[in-house]
Amino acid sequence: MIPIRRFLRPAYVVAAALLSLPVAAAWAQSQPAPAKPAPTPQVLAFDTFMKQSSPICQKQASQRCVDAGWRYADRNGDKALDLAELQTVRAEMGDWLAWKEGITQREKANVAMGLWVVDSAGLPNLFASYDANGDGKLTQAELLADVKLDQRPLGQVLTDEKAVNRQRFSQRLGPLSKLAEALMQPRPAPGNTPAPRAPVQSQPVPPR
Numbered sequence: 001m002i003p004i005r006r007f008l009r010p011a012y013v014v015a016a017a018l019l020s021l022p023v024a025a026a027w028a029q030s031q032p033a034p035a036k037p038a039p040t041p042q043v044l045a046f047d048t049f050m051k052q053s054s055p056i057c058q059k060q061a062s063q064r065c066v067d068a069g070w071r072y073a074d075r076n077g078d079k080a081l082d083l084a085e086l087q088t089v090r091a092e093m094g095d096w097l098a099w100k101e102g103i104t105q106r107e108k109a110n111v112a113m114g115l116w117v118v119d120s121a122g123l124p125n126l127f128a129s130y131d132a133n134g135d136g137k138l139t140q141a142e143l144l145a146d147v148k149l150d151q152r153p154l155g156q157v158l159t160d161e162k163a164v165n166r167q168r169f170s171q172r173l174g175p176l177s178k179l180a181e182a183l184m185q186p187r188p189a190p191g192n193t194p195a196p197r198a199p200v201q202s203q204p205v206p207p208r
C-alpha cells in the first residue's frame with residue numbers, strides 16, 4: 001500500500017496546486033476508479049494522466065515528474081505554460097477532485113484548502129510573481145525558482161524544507177503568507193497520533 005496521506009501534507013498540497021498536476025499524481029495511484037455517472041471527457045483525460053504519471057512521480061527523479069506534468073499542461077505545445085493553460089488545468093483538477101473516489105473527505109478537504117489558497121491569492125497574481133521576465137509565459141526555471149530538484153521523487157523534494165525556499169514561496173502569496181506558513185507546518189502523519197484533529201497552530205511569519 002502506498003502511504004497516500006504522506007503526499008497530502010498541506011505543504012505538498014499548496015505546492016501541488018502551483019506546480020499543477022504532476023505532484024498530485026502521487027496520490028492517484030493504486031486507486032481503482034469506480035465508475036461514477038457522466039464524468040466529462042476532461043475529467044477522464046485528467047484521470048488517465050494521473051494514472052500514467054503516478055508511477056513516474058512516485059518512484060522516479062523529480063524532474064521526470066515535472067516533465068510529465070509539463071507535457072500535460074502545455075496545451076499549445078510551445079514548451080511554456082501560459083495563464084490560460086494553468087487555469088484550464090486548475091479547473092480540471094477541481095472537477096477531477098469532485099468526481100474521484102477512493103480518497104477520504106479529510107484528504108479532499110486538504111486539497112481543497114490548497115486550491116482555496118491559490119484561488120484566494122489569485123492565479124493571475126501568482127502567475128505574475130513567477131513570470132520573472134514578464135513575457136506572459138512560464139518556463140520550468142521560472143516555476144521552479146523556489147525549489148531545488150534532485151534525484152528524489154517530487155513529493156519528497158517538496159516536503160523537504162532544505163529543498164524548498166518556503167519564505168520566498170510565502171511572499172508570493174502576499175497577504176495570505178501567514179496562512180500559508182501555518183499550512184506548511186509539518187503535521188504528524190495520521191495513525192501516529194491519537195489526536196489527528198489537533199488545531200493548526202498559528203506560526204510567526206519569518207521577517208522578509
Ligand SMILES: [Ca+2]
Nearest residue numbers: 074076078080
Ligand atoms: Ca504552452
Ligand SMILES: [Ca+2]
Nearest residue numbers: 131133135137
Ligand atoms: Ca516568463
